[in-house]
Amino acid sequence: MAKKYTTPYEVAYYDGDITRRMTIPAMLAVVIKTSEEQSDALNRGSDYVASFGLGWVITNYEIHITRLPRVGEKINVTTQAMAYNKYFCYRNFWIHDQQGNECVLIKSTFVLMDQENRKMSSVLPEIIEPYESEKITKIYRGEKIEKIENGQFLPYRVRYFDIDGNQHVNNAIYFNWLLDVLGYDFLATHEPTFINVKFDKEVEYGQMVESHYEMLDDQDQIVTRHEIQIDGQIYCEANMTWKKSQ
């Protein structure tokens, strides 16, 4: 069994939206911090990875939400590097409340990217070994992301504070664009229960992105489909399932 790493967190007011539930961007920022802490504790922090000319990039999140943590709530964030094959590393995150109930499960895929040519590298044993995750040959194919058929969009300019120390837009920021287009009235009254998102290309400072979306109102659940596009090319795609907030 791969090593688990848990860190406590108290949801700050600035992690919450107008409903005082933790936002998806804030949640992702906090869970990624936990994986960075695990890596640092195993002496496999970003400096070590960079010494091979590499950096971690997240290509996919599958987010299963039982309930979103609330502002002021104390949560535990747990992460575990589950398995890896030649190119892909599969890492899970869990958020539990004080009673030990699972609030959120996130399945993610990480790849190592060459910092010079931005191409994928095979997984290096030196980097992955201390996590004690299972080596597998199978490539995990997540649930298919359905394409937009009749979409609408809003434009967003990539801002200075959207990019991080790696000079690229932080994955959490995509959710500002993905979600903002859904509008106040919808977001204030609905919560996501499932999000499947795939990051295809890296967005850079100064680019204008279009956040496309389509809403499908089934009998008992609402589904939204999303694409982040630049010049007609898809940079990120997502499907989300929603419920009415209580």
Added chain:
Amino acid sequence: MAKKYTTPYEVAYYDGDITRRMTIPAMLAVVIKTSEEQSDALNRGSDYVASFGLGWVITNYEIHITRLPRVGEKINVTTQAMAYNKYFCYRNFWIHDQQGNECVLIKSTFVLMDQENRKMSSVLPEIIEPYESEKITKIYRGEKIEKIENGQFLPYRVRYFDIDGNQHVNNAIYFNWLLDVLGYDFLATHEPTFINVKFDKEVEYGQMVESHYEMLDDQDQIVTRHEIQIDGQIYCEANMTWKKSQ
């Protein structure tokens, strides 16, 4: 002497910009959290204030920066409600590093706002008493904010995640607009040493703001002047002094 309240904080990767220094929006979010913690500890949290139909609003920050904390650094955030008069409460914040050096001093002005009609209320003794701050008659007039003479601007749409539990744009978000217009090349190579900002009107969801700015390059320091405008009206104004990053 008014009560001081200190809370430790470790600067997270998501608090940093591409230079891995703490951003101004992240810094303000963290210092305000400290004052909220003090208020909660004194049983004067936002629920208590709301029981009078009131809420705190910040009208001014004067930010003196010796150096910006770095990602991974452990800091101490201290706050003290210094003094108040009939309408204005003056609160200081300090950020100290592990060696006890002052990194940042922030002088702020808070007012109580009626939640119904958004008008200023006089300071209620019940609310202010436990902080043990000094009652004064003097009104503190901060340094004058110089107006833009020959400005440029970029437009920004207020997004869902820009508004907080009070249904208004959080003060920290204004700095995304104020700073982003200065551009990557400038922001990646300069640090603010002094910021004087005044919040005149509240910005709401869905509005389009214009972030106007002008840069004055004196012999040994760079000064920027800023205005957030909507339909030609000033909502926020600021002056900043900058130095080249080391």
